[in-house]
Amino acid sequence: MTQQRTRQQYDEIAHYLRTAIREGYFQPGDELPSEAELTRKFTSSRGPVRQAMSTLRTEGLISSGRGRRTVVLDNVPTQSFDDIISFSQWCHNADIVPGQRTQWVTRRPAEKSLAASLRIPDGDPVVSVFRLRLMDDVPTMVERLNYPLEFGRHVLAFDTDSGSIYQELIDQGVDISRTSRTIDAIGANEDDATLLEVPVGTPLLRVRRRAFTGAGALIESSDDRYLPWKASFTMNSTRGNPSSMALTSTNLGDI
The missing domain is CATH 3.40.1410.10 (Chorismate lyase-like)
Known part of the structure; x- marks a missing residue:
């Protein structure tokens, strides 16, 4: 499988899962389809599926899934x-x-x-x-x-x-x-x-x-x-993953 094809599948799978979470098909606490189910659905190898799931974990939308089925943590949508x-x-x-x-x-x-x-x-x-x-x-x-x-x-x-x-x-x-x-x-x-x-x-x-x-x-x-x-602004973050948000102190003289 070419790198471009792998990337296209990874994007397609991640987009599908984000949309399903955002539209409420998967609610917080719901289990997501297994790797095997997603590979069959998208006629994919496990690599793109794992990349897509890893991206959603980094975004704080789903659990780590280690030793158990992955579940939805939040339904705040990511934005482009x-x-x-x-x-x-x-x-x-x-x-x-x-x-x-x-x-x-x-x-x-x-x-x-x-x-x-x-x-x-x-x-x-x-x-x-x-x-x-x-x-x-x-x-x-x-x-x-x-x-x-x-x-x-x-x-x-x-x-x-x-x-x-x-x-x-x-x-x-x-x-x-x-x-x-x-x-x-x-x-x-x-x-x-x-x-x-x-x-x-x-x-x-x-x-x-x-x-x-x-x-x-x-x-x-x-x-x-x-x-x-x-x-308002909402940001998801998970332990062990870098966040684009930084909390800094403010010099009151700068306000």
Whole structure:
């Protein structure tokens, strides 16, 4: 069996199991089909089946299965890279109509803190976007996006009220391959409160994100502020497997 065929089978089996768990065909506590049953179902060797099961264990969806049948631990679905980084894609996959109302788009010199976040010299040109994001026409999140001019020039030529900036960058050939996210809480300032139609000081879920090319070049530094009753983040982790989540202490002076 070729490596490509093995990979295709592994993806197919993992996708089948994730979907069955997400849609409730397998509930938490239910036993999954055995390796033998899955090899027959997918006309596969045991290798791709074991790879698929190992992936779901790492994602925290199923038990280790050592010496016993594997069972479902949780039904929180995993998401694709696109779903996580793109508000529009996330909404579409949840059968929600995304929307946006751009407040402004500008080219400006980067002040010290923004330049440091984007790893560019102070005063270098950046393109910044300030938008209100909507879910089914209801205010949900305020986003502040910043790009070095190399990538931001695509944003300047794009109608930011027409849809996803992320998708536009992809369509323009920008290689967005990795992101880092810091999640915390912050009180709504006057701009946030006005756009989200809440009192000043209302707690908001803040997601600060940086996006990188495959070669490590910084594409974006963003600050997204969600109404906490509109969005939450869930992560599964299991002992013995690395997690993409890190718990860090916060210097109160940085908030």
